[in-house]
Amino acid sequence: MKVIVCGAGLVGTTIARQLAAEGNEITMIDVSPERAQKAAESYDLRGIVGHASHPDVLERAGAADTDMLIAVTFADEVNMVACEVAHALFNVPTKIARIRAQSYLKPEWSDLFNEKHISIDYIISPEIEVARAIHRRILTPGAFEMIPFAADRLRLIGVRLADECPVLNTPLRQLTELFPDLSVNVCGIVRDGNLTVPGADDHLEAGDEIYFVALTDHVQRGMRLFGHEEREARRVVIAGGGNIGLFLAKEIEAAQSSVILKIIEANKERAEYVAGQIRSGVVLNGDTLDMDILSEAKVGASEAILALTNDDEVNILTSLLAKRAGCQRAITLVNNPAYENLIGSLGVDVVVNPRSTTVSSILQHVRRGRIRGVYSLRDGAAEVIEAEAVETSALVGQPLRDLDLPSGMMIGAVIRGGDVMIARAETEIEAGDRVILFARTDAVKKVEKLFAVRLEFF
Structure with a gap:
């Protein structure tokens, strides 16, 4: 996929780095020669110096045969004009713009952003996204991360483990045996700064930061299991x-x-x-x-x-x-x-981190196919992906224990109609299921290759 990223700030470079690492063809535009050159040298992409809203600059960047333009410069107006020029002159299929000023986003001006006026396919408002992310953390005291799925019937939770955590040094496979009626699945462990996707024989240690998925009704019990009993803020x-x-x-x-x-x-x-x-x-x-x-x-x-x-x-x-x-x-x-x-x-x-929140919002529109949601974790070290399985997928019809999944990836939960299920070794995925995947960033490309044809994730 060919992508033009306008703006080599923190968000722009994070998006460019992530997409370039996955094998996409990235061109970055920035008014600063230093920033454009640094991005090109650091992330193996093409750097263009100039104003992202200028037609000649977009032409040099290859807008005529680009699949997507992501405008995240510091100026809302530049982002909007870049998208409109990309649409009117180069017919770029997908345009994403970051817009900070809340005046543009008021409901009474909702007709401003369409093909008749300013052609932007997806608008990202960092302030609103960050505020919602903070509110989710308030609703789950003790957690440093909380992401809802399936109309908030399922949650991904991030917590730190202290010495008083009652399940330290317990193999993860035993958690299911010890708590058979607790719908919780540990998907990621961060230890000494390294993020891993655990296996059944891995265990937890004090100081670990872990990510787990749980049915929303089971989150409070899950928090207690991992040593957290904080009360909701009043x-x-x-x-x-x-x-x-x-x-x-x-x-x-x-x-x-x-x-x-x-x-x-x-x-x-x-x-x-x-x-x-x-x-x-x-x-x-x-x-x-x-x-x-x-x-x-x-x-x-x-x-x-x-x-x-x-x-x-x-x-x-x-x-x-x-x-x-x-x-x-x-x-x-x-x-x-x-x-x-x-x-x-x-x-x-x-x-x-506002950058991570904004990147997550953008990635939801970058991933192709049957993607329902994408969330970037730990400055791009991992992603949580919600995707829909199709009938021809290799995932369908086999117990998870029999699937040859790439390392660095784990299926955490399955959403089937009105039911939400925590994934177990015996779980079988059916066509139409929505699958919650946890994957390290270095495994995302493997996941893409594995499911590109059969599952149409991307």
């Missing part, structure tokens, strides 16, 4: 009243009306605007690093601090101050990937 403080903070506050008010919500915003005009947009939350105007403001927000008596300003350092320090004051849990927005591996040891419970 008192929440949001540090930062930007687009993410405001959207998240609205989400919490709509879904968790009993939550006592406080928002701290440094800009007085913005604080007044946020106060007019929410129903019951209290908005405080002040610096999130000011202990008097944190004390006024009663952060020490709160179950969760959500640090969501546009400054990584402020978010990290705010989280640490809140934890020191007695706040039980800190969820911190961090854009710089260099910080991610450092701050966990400082006491921050959950790190949210």
